[in-house]
Amino acid sequence: MPATVPDASPDIEAAAAAFAATFRRDQLITDPAGLRTYECDGLSAFRVRPALVLLADSTEDVVAAVRICTTYGVCFVPRGAGTGLSGGALPQANGVVISTARMRKVLSIDPDNRRMTVQPGMANSAVSAAAESHGLYFAPDPSSQIVCSVGGNVAENSGGAHCLKYGFTTNHIHAITVVTPTGEVVRLGGSSADPVGPDLLGVFIGSEGTLGIVTEITVRLLVRPIAVRTLVADFATAEQAADAVSGLVSHGVIPAAVEMLDQLAISAVETATRAGYNRDAGAALVIELDGFDAAVGEEFTITERLCRDNHASNIRIAQSPAERDLIWKGRKSAFAAMGRISPAYLVQDGVIPRTKLAEVLTRIAELATAAGLRVANVFHAGDGNLHPLVLFDSDDAEETERAEQLSTAIAELCVTFGGSLSGEHGIGADKACSMPTMFSGDDLETMQRVRAAFDPAGLANPDKIFPTPRLCGERSGKYRPHPLELTGRIGRG
Amino acid sequence: MPATVPDASPDIEAAAAAFAATFRRDQLITDPAGLRTYECDGLSAFRVRPALVLLADSTEDVVAAVRICTTYGVCFVPRGAGTGLSGGALPQANGVVISTARMRKVLSIDPDNRRMTVQPGMANSAVSAAAESHGLYFAPDPSSQIVCSVGGNVAENSGGAHCLKYGFTTNHIHAITVVTPTGEVVRLGGSSADPVGPDLLGVFIGSEGTLGIVTEITVRLLVRPIAVRTLVADFATAEQAADAVSGLVSHGVIPAAVEMLDQLAISAVETATRAGYNRDAGAALVIELDGFDAAVGEEFTITERLCRDNHASNIRIAQSPAERDLIWKGRKSAFAAMGRISPAYLVQDGVIPRTKLAEVLTRIAELATAAGLRVANVFHAGDGNLHPLVLFDSDDAEETERAEQLSTAIAELCVTFGGSLSGEHGIGADKACSMPTMFSGDDLETMQRVRAAFDPAGLANPDKIFPTPRLCGERSGKYRPHPLELTGRIGRG
Numbered sequence: 011m012p013a014t015v016p017d018a019s020p021d022i023e024a025a026a027a028a029f030a031a032t033f034r035r036d037q038l039i040t041d042p043a044g045l046r047t048y049e050c051d052g053l054s055a056f057r058v059r060p061a062l063v064l065l066a067d068s069t070e071d072v073v074a075a076v077r078i079c080t081t082y083g084v085c086f087v088p089r090g091a092g093t094g095l096s097g098g099a100l101p102q103a104n105g106v107v108i109s110t111a112r113m114r115k116v117l118s119i120d121p122d123n124r125r126m127t128v129q130p131g132m133a134n135s136a137v138s139a140a141a142e143s144h145g146l147y148f149a150p151d152p153s154s155q156i157v158c159s160v161g162g163n164v165a166e167n168s169g170g171a172h173c174l175k176y177g178f179t180t181n182h183i184h185a186i187t188v189v190t191p192t193g194e195v196v197r198l199g200g201s202s203a204d205p206v207g208p209d210l211l212g213v214f215i216g217s218e219g220t221l222g223i224v225t226e227i228t229v230r231l232l233v234r235p236i237a238v239r240t241l242v243a244d245f246a247t248a249e250q251a252a253d254a255v256s257g258l259v260s261h262g263v264i265p266a267a268v269e270m271l272d273q274l275a276i277s278a279v280e281t282a283t284r285a286g287y288n289r290d291a292g293a294a295l296v297i298e299l300d301g302f303d304a305a306v307g308e309e310f311t312i313t314e315r316l317c318r319d320n321h322a323s324n325i326r327i328a329q330s331p332a333e334r335d336l337i338w339k340g341r342k343s344a345f346a347a348m349g350r351i352s353p354a355y356l357v358q359d360g361v362i363p364r365t366k367l368a369e370v371l372t373r374i375a376e377l378a379t380a381a382g383l384r385v386a387n388v389f390h391a392g393d394g395n396l397h398p399l400v401l402f403d404s405d406d407a408e409e410t411e412r413a414e415q416l417s418t419a420i421a422e423l424c425v426t427f428g429g430s431l432s433g434e435h436g437i438g439a440d441k442a443c444s445m446p447t448m449f450s451g452d453d454l455e456t457m458q459r460v461r462a463a464f465d466p467a468g469l470a471n472p473d474k475i476f477p478t479p480r481l482c483g484e485r486s487g488k489y490r491p492h493p494l495e496l497t498g499r500i501g502r503g
Numbered sequence: 504m505p506a507t508v509p510d511a512s513p514d515i516e517a518a519a520a521a522f523a524a525t526f527r528r529d530q531l532i533t534d535p536a537g538l539r540t541y542e543c544d545g546l547s548a549f550r551v552r553p554a555l556v557l558l559a560d561s562t563e564d565v566v567a568a569v570r571i572c573t574t575y576g577v578c579f580v581p582r583g584a585g586t587g588l589s590g591g592a593l594p595q596a597n598g599v600v601i602s603t604a605r606m607r608k609v610l611s612i613d614p615d616n617r618r619m620t621v622q623p624g625m626a627n628s629a630v631s632a633a634a635e636s637h638g639l640y641f642a643p644d645p646s647s648q649i650v651c652s653v654g655g656n657v658a659e660n661s662g663g664a665h666c667l668k669y670g671f672t673t674n675h676i677h678a679i680t681v682v683t684p685t686g687e688v689v690r691l692g693g694s695s696a697d698p699v700g701p702d703l704l705g706v707f708i709g710s711e712g713t714l715g716i717v718t719e720i721t722v723r724l725l726v727r728p729i730a731v732r733t734l735v736a737d738f739a740t741a742e743q744a745a746d747a748v749s750g751l752v753s754h755g756v757i758p759a760a761v762e763m764l765d766q767l768a769i770s771a772v773e774t775a776t777r778a779g780y781n782r783d784a785g786a787a788l789v790i791e792l793d794g795f796d797a798a799v800g801e802e803f804t805i806t807e808r809l810c811r812d813n814h815a816s817n818i819r820i821a822q823s824p825a826e827r828d829l830i831w832k833g834r835k836s837a838f839a840a841m842g843r844i845s846p847a848y849l850v851q852d853g854v855i856p857r858t859k860l861a862e863v864l865t866r867i868a869e870l871a872t873a874a875g876l877r878v879a880n881v882f883h884a885g886d887g888n889l890h891p892l893v894l895f896d897s898d899d900a901e902e903t904e905r906a907e908q909l910s911t912a913i914a915e916l917c918v919t920f921g922g923s924l925s926g927e928h929g930i931g932a933d934k935a936c937s938m939p940t941m942f943s944g945d946d947l948e949t950m951q952r953v954r955a956a957f958d959p960a961g962l963a964n965p966d967k968i969f970p971t972p973r974l975c976g977e978r979s980g981k982y983r984p985h986p987l988e989l990t991g992r993i994g995r996g
Contacts, residue, residue, distance in 0.1 A: 122749070122753075122858045123856045123857065123858050124752075167698075167702075180702070180705075181674075190945075190949060194945040194948075194949070195945070196943070196945050196946050196949050197943070197946060198946075200922075200923050200941070205660075205709065206923055206924055206925050206930055206938075206941065207930065207938070207942070207950050207968055207969075208706050208709075208710050208713075208714070208950050208953050208954060209660075209673070209702075209705050209706050209708070209709055209710075210706070210949060210950060210953065212673075212702050212705030212706060213701050213702050213703070213705060213706040213953070215702070216698065216701075216702055217701050217702075220701075221701070233753070233754075233755035234755075235755070236755070256615070259617075260615075260726070261726075262725075262726035262727075262728070262729070262795075301798065302755075302798060302801045302802060303801065304797040304798060304800065304801040305794065305795060305797060305798030305801060305802075307797065308795045308796065308797040308798060309795060309798075363616045364616065365615045365616050429693075430693050430698075430699055431699055432699050437699055437700065445699075445700070448693070448699065449690075449700070450689070450690070452683075452687040452688065452689050453689045453690060453691075455687075456683060456687070456689050456703060456956075456957070457700045457701050457703060459956035459957065460701050460703065460706070460953055460956045460957075461701060462956065463949075463952035463953045463955065463956040464949070464952070464953075475700055476700075
């Protein structure tokens, strides 16, 4: 079994001295107040203060930093914008955080071949903005897209509302430059859709910082669709809404997005955003179609008919880009909106076969009732990617513990229905201990071997993804909400 | 540097005895006449007679075979239908071939979730046939689809004419069961589009038999499109045809397929199939659109206009399914058709940025003239995936050598234009020696480490993909055409 933590004792003091000798003063954070920002990412349940943060400016900086870490046996945690929801950027107390947040430049753009090379710290929406004058955009659209970084999207293989039709980050990356945990600079991927040799680009994307640090990203750009139509359909029950989704898929319609909100989520969203969702509905579907005019028109007719056949009580069609934006604003701020109806909440992220949607939602409601807690559901229905939000009072230690157990039970429920522990938020520190519910010992061992192939010393983002006694033994009862979570300025998911 | 061949001396005699004691007589081939079939795959230039062939019936058979190999340090080469074009299934003289060709069962089908689990020996087109009653099909469509196996498609990450719109094999596999080179059975992938942990499913697909043997495959099925329209547009020059392709892509039209044939390819295809291509054209595009009626109608109008804008001299529109089938029959038998105009030919497979099509075709013609040889081009124009066919006389040893050098020069030319050594046929034994033109030493070292993570003893398909002194030192002047190649019963590519 390859080690995931270094064998030799780390010498963090010697490493810190080497960092001070190598980098400019304004690139290093070592004071407790400055380090506080880096104690956690979007999953504020886990907090650890790192020894030192480096704000890298270049690939060369990252190489130098990684080499110092390997020299002194110190582990390092890569960090983008820190919006991840599974604790993937959680530091180690005797470790270093290597931030690429300052690396925000466009390095080149080739509109004819629809490619752009950027640094990893660029915000996801800034990538699309930089391509806009060419009529092009970058498709992955996590709800946090205004702040989350494209480097973080690569690390987590981020999705978003439109990945039903357009796929995940991995479907939109041509090539990346990576600093491996042994300090080499390698270029993964290239110009062919079918990569030559083992697909190291594919294995890196979604590896959550465990295989190295990405420093340049060549993204694939898409042509903006000519026509976009968006509707919100109300249903009495989530089951009816789920049947409408199944109908769409079995008719071969692939909408750009199919999002579902249940009654509690609609209520929170309306309280927070007044986006015009109907509070009386048991469930709402947001369905968006895009493409050429005639195609969208034809698919829209089928979509409307299928919603009505499945007993939609009302269908609201966006009449303008502004109305469309408002519908999406409501959906994309749904997580943050929970702060209006509950002092705290946990975001879960699981996947189930789409045909099991109604059944799993019923089982989640039963688990919530048994736990005496409320669960709101807002999710990517077309993908079967659930985001149950467990609401609780963080001032009540016992209820906090119960909420955490319920959230974990929901993720593991997804696995028992033939699904997955994570759709797009990653495993990180949060769900490593649930991995054995989904994978055999041989499966995990094979993954560990690939990890060790990149990182023989186990210094890159240790204690993530894989269950270890240290990690899983310490886990329960450690939830400590952070004030930011209660106000949740940025909707995610 | 991890070893790619075992350190200990292999004991093939002891291994053969263990095979005889473990398997039924009808599962083993050891006589020279029987072994002859297994000396090469679709790349008959390289031929090696293996010591033994096992025809596996089950995952358990594969486990037992791999364990015998590891016990005695004997290497093994996985083999599907043997239609690969890069020598990926080329045996080793003291090694074993493990064939999954007999494993041809459908294990389960779930039409609601559009999934089917099959054994790897099923022919590609048999997978679609098994799903047909549900209105579903398996999208990857290599030209050899009537015989090539889905297990081989996984090993090579096979493409086909329709991968412009639908992607490669890797985009159509939910999960696989794999016997690793250490004899463990692992399940890679699952139900989520965003895999949890390192994407081992992605790294396995396209690994050309170097990471283990796939024994069960859960494929993703698609709904058959309602409308399909196919046209053949004739152009005076390949440059005009290439401009039409660029126009389509920049207008955001994504046809199901965009294939190009040059004048020499058209001539060969017409001689062989009488599919109705125009022998007077300098180049022909086969363009297919599919989807809903109105969408296809709209895109078809744009396509016709763009072909005319780029000086198409004639546009023939398929008026019936039979006419469409005939157009495709011509395209899909293009490789085989070369046998009608040349005693032998080499199939190359490289990728270039689509915007460089016209320029690279000119450079290929110049290289051909300089070598005094004819090159026909028939390829996936939408992807920039070229298949130059180098025609030569295999009775002329000097010309054979020249043809081989020209073919290699064309592949390496693609790399210099920012492209790739292989689009869909793999690296195998054929192009391993060209890998350093595309990858740095660090890149190759990282790939080797991942390979060694799966295969620490280096027993799985050694001397493939990666350049070794043994492989590359022996290479030149070894081309020996096989009679089958001259008649080429099955078109591929």
